[in-house]
Amino acid sequence: MLSLYLVLSYVNTIPMSATNSKVTTTNPLSGFYQFLNKSSDIAIVIDHKLTVLHKNPKAELRISGNKLQTFISPHHKKEFGLLLNKIIVKKIDTCPIRILFTDGIWYECQLTNLLDDNEVRGIVCIMREDVNNNHLSDEQPGTEQFYQTITDNIPSIIAYWTADLRCLFANKAYLSFFGKTENEMYNTRIDKLFTKEQISKHEHFMEEALKGLPQRFERTLEIEGKGDRIILTEYVPDVEDGHVMGFYTLIYDITDLKLQERELTLNNERELFNHKISTVFSKEESLNKVLSTILEKLIAYGDFLIAEIWLISVDKQSLALAAHFASTDIAESFYQNNKDFKIQIDGDGFIRNIWKTGSPQHLIDLDQHEPFLQKDIVQNVGLKSAYGVPLIDNTGAVLGAMMVGLNNNKEPDQQFIQLIEGISTHFAMEIVRKKLELELEQIFNYAPDIIATAGTDGFYKKINPALIKLLGFSEQELLNRHFISFIHPEDLDNTLYAFKEVIDGMALHYFENRLIKKDGTYIWVAWNVTPATESGLIFCVGKDITERKNSEQELITLNQKLEYQNKQLKDISWIQSHMVRAPVARILGIVNIIDSGTPLFNDELKEMLQFLKNSAQELDEVVGKITALSKNPEKE
Missing domain, CATH: 3.30.450.20 (PAS domain)
Structure with a gap:
């Protein structure tokens, strides 16, 4: 390319004094620029930002404005920027490249680095149209577009930053994540894209990456419209022949993963704490003692100032302070001086409302709430807010409320709410179980x-x-x-x-x-x-059933005796009806004969008297037998 030869030849003819002179701006009327104006090729001078510093007449016809990047095809713009960065960092004198303009015309281009030349202070770009237009057939077609397509369709957020912190490449994920356009990002310094505060948070890592040291770190960024996002960032240095050309930025949005990790950690911590709760509840102690022990562990776990448990009375007319724990002696003295707290459920109030609504309550600026029952403790301990949750059993019944006191007025975050509500649910179940256990213990013991x-x-x-x-x-x-x-x-x-x-x-x-x-x-x-x-x-x-068994035996013996006596009475009745009747009948017959006045002979009289005597004796024996049966039934 003749024009390139002429440029180099012209540069070599510039006196050393001229190249070392302190010229701070380009002079379009200088001999070098006049030389470029005579070239038949497109000749321009650009700086590292692709800003056109000078155009010869041929270039004026092809390139309007002073932004070369607007004329280079998007698929070659990044490649051109990377080559330009390499020339600057490695101080390469000259380098060829082929460029595709947005109108589809290919140009063979020779870049000459005259950034250190005080007269030029730019990179000279001599371009000639590639009439054969065979660039795509000579090399792999659409290489840059191919890689662009790949990077745009992977979940990673990718960008490339030069040594002077200009962005030469950002994939779709990067642009979407930070809410930028390609034109906003391309060849723009980082301080034009992000605030000083944002840059300062990871400036150290960029400095280390530009020393050739890979960096990997996590950070939290506030993204407009997306809130705080947790990202894992990697800076991979682009090192060539010992020169750090820049670094690749690989960003992974790990917000969801971190939230899952935190949720898992929170669940594990909550399960561990709940296990501790169950262990304490299993001890053979009173319910109030157990609750106080649990609240002590809760305060240590959650860094609260105070914690309280209120339980509804059996008649559901009042709420009583069943247990408490305070982190300071001052707070504890308040409870000692005000024992047997009890509040009626009628009316409004922090604890009442939790029980009535069955929903959590957050009360801030406690020292400004006149009705707050424990205003003394607020002033002495430094309580700012209170968060309370209902204690609900598995049937949906509200057993009472749990309250924790905090030293700030911050709105509780989701993790805090999940923690307290998770603990309160387990708490309620354990309270029900403990009450049942104590009731069963009473039954068992008494x-x-x-x-x-x-x-x-x-x-x-x-x-x-x-x-x-x-x-x-x-x-x-x-x-x-x-x-x-x-x-x-x-x-x-x-x-x-x-x-x-x-x-x-x-x-x-x-x-x-x-x-x-x-x-x-x-x-x-x-x-x-x-x-x-x-x-x-x-x-x-x-x-x-010993008494019952003894009574049963006594009843059996009595029944046996009665049965035997009944049998004796039957025997007596039979004797009376059979054995007594015969002698009585004979006696009555003799009496009737005598009473009739019939004359009797001595022999007849003697015989009757003998019958009478025998009948009397027989009757006497029968009477004796009956008497014997009546007196000694067991001998029969």
């Missing part, structure tokens, strides 16, 4: 009947005081001996058979046996027993 759990190994695992009292053995004696040692020998076979049925999964709805007491006597017990669980536990309820 029930007059036997309540026990046993194992399939034949040993009691837990017994209530009733069994201890009934048998007279100590708790350890009952727990450490096999249950058959307490069974009456006559009932052992039936009991072992019933025990086997229970182990096999059968329930005993009623079963009687006798238990031996420590003093050697025994009691009768009626059992109801559940089938053995998978863990090998058997639940037993037994009732002392």
Whole structure:
């Protein structure tokens, strides 16, 4: 290309004094520019921003305005910018390139670096139309467009920044993420695109990348219309022959991933905390003590100033402060001086409204709320706001409210709300369980009947005081001996058979046996027993029926005696009706004969008297027998 040769020749003829002179602006009337004006090729001088500093007459006809980038095809603009950057950074004297203009015309172009020349201070671009127009056939067609298509369709956000922090490339994802257009981004310095505050947050990483050191870091950016986004950024240095040409920016929007990680972390923390709650609730302590312990852990976990639990009364007419915990002695002294807090549900109020609405409440500027029950604590401790949530069981009933006090008026974020509401839900379930546990414990301890759990190994695992009292053995004696040692020998076979049925999964709805007491006597017990669980536990309820069994035996003996006496009466009746009637009849017959006045001979009289005597004796024997039966029924 003759014009290039002439340019180089002209440059070599410039005196050293001229190239070292302190010229700060180009002079279109200088000899060099006059030389370019005589060229038959398109000749322009551009700076690193692709701003046209000078055009010869031929160029005036082809390029209007002073922005070369508006005439280069979008698919070659980036390639041209990258080559220009390479020339500047590596101080390359001259470099050829082919350029496609937006109207489809190809140009062979020779770039000459005269940025250090004080007369020119630019890059000379000599262009000649490629009449053969065979650029695409000589090389892979649309290489830049190919890579552009790829980068525009991957999820990563990609850009390229030169050593002087000009953007030469940004894919669609980058433009969309930052809300920029391609024209806004291309060949524009970073300080024109982003605020000083935005740049300062990652300026150090850019400086390190321009030293050839890869960078990887996370940051949070506030994107207009998108809010805060968490991004993972990588700066990959573009190093060529030891020169850092610039760096590639790879950005991944990891906001959703981070939110999921935070949610997972929050869930894990909440599950861990809930596990701690369950552990505390499992302790054999009063409900108020357990709640206070939990609130202490809640304050430590959430960095709150105070925490309170309010529970509704049985008649649902008032809410009582069931437990509290304060992080400072000053706050604690308030509670000690104001014990037995109780508020009626009528009217308005922070805790009342939580219970009535069954929804969370956030109250700010507590020191300005006259009706606030605990205004003293607000002033002394520095409380600014309170956040309260209802305690709702699995049936939807509101058991009360949980409140935490904070030292700021910030609106609770979603994580805070999820944390408190998640804890309160678990809290409510544990309160219900603890109340039920305490109620069952009361029943267990004070029930007059036997309540026990046993194992399939034949040993009691837990017994209530009733069994201890009934048998007279100590708790350890009952727990450490096999249950058959307490069974009456006559009932052992039936009991072992019933025990086997229970182990096999059968329930005993009623079963009687006798238990031996420590003093050697025994009691009768009626059992109801559940089938053995998978863990090998058997639940037993037994009732002392000794008095009933004794009464039953007495009734049986009495019935037997009455039956025997009835039999005796029947015998007496038979004797009276059969054995007494004959002698009486004979006596009455003799009496009638005598009474009739019939004359009797001595022999006849003697015979009648003998009959009378015999009948009297027979009657006397019968009477004696009846008397004997009446006096000694057991001997019969």
